[in-house]
Amino acid sequence: MQSDLPTKSVHISVLSGCIDCALCVLACPVDCFGFNQKDKRLLVINEPHCIVCLNCEDVCPVDAVRIGLDRYLPDSRPV
Numbered sequence: 001m002q003s004d005l006p007t008k009s010v011h012i013s014v015l016s017g018c019i020d021c022a023l024c025v026l027a028c029p030v031d032c033f034g035f036n037q038k039d040k041r042l043l044v045i046n047e048p049h050c051i052v053c054l055n056c057e058d059v060c061p062v063d064a065v066r067i068g069l070d071r072y073l074p075d076s077r078p079v
């Protein structure tokens with residue numbers, strides 16, 4: 001059945017303070033994150049599957065990941 005509710009996109013903003021510790025990679029139950037072993041950098045690989053559990057926000061030691069609807073935070077870094 002088709003829903004008339006407006007659809008919202010989930011956006012994962014990784015902020016410039018990210019230290020690439022990869023704790024969010026381990027915490028995400030649906031594998032939204034990956035890790036580039038060569039560059040030792042966090043990757044966002046599966047944003048549409050985010051279930052907004054907020055585990056990543058809870059586990060981040062430097063408060064550098066935010067889940068939001070419809071927009072990225074302006075100081076997000078490319079991931």
Ligand code: SF4
Nearest residue numbers: 028050051053054056
């Ligand atoms: S909110 Fe949950 S599902 Fe979404 S990226 Fe963070 S840990 Fe993964």
Ligand code: SF4
Nearest residue numbers: 018019021022024060
């Ligand atoms: S937990 Fe925070 S600091 Fe660590 S990789 Fe994820 S966003 Fe970056």
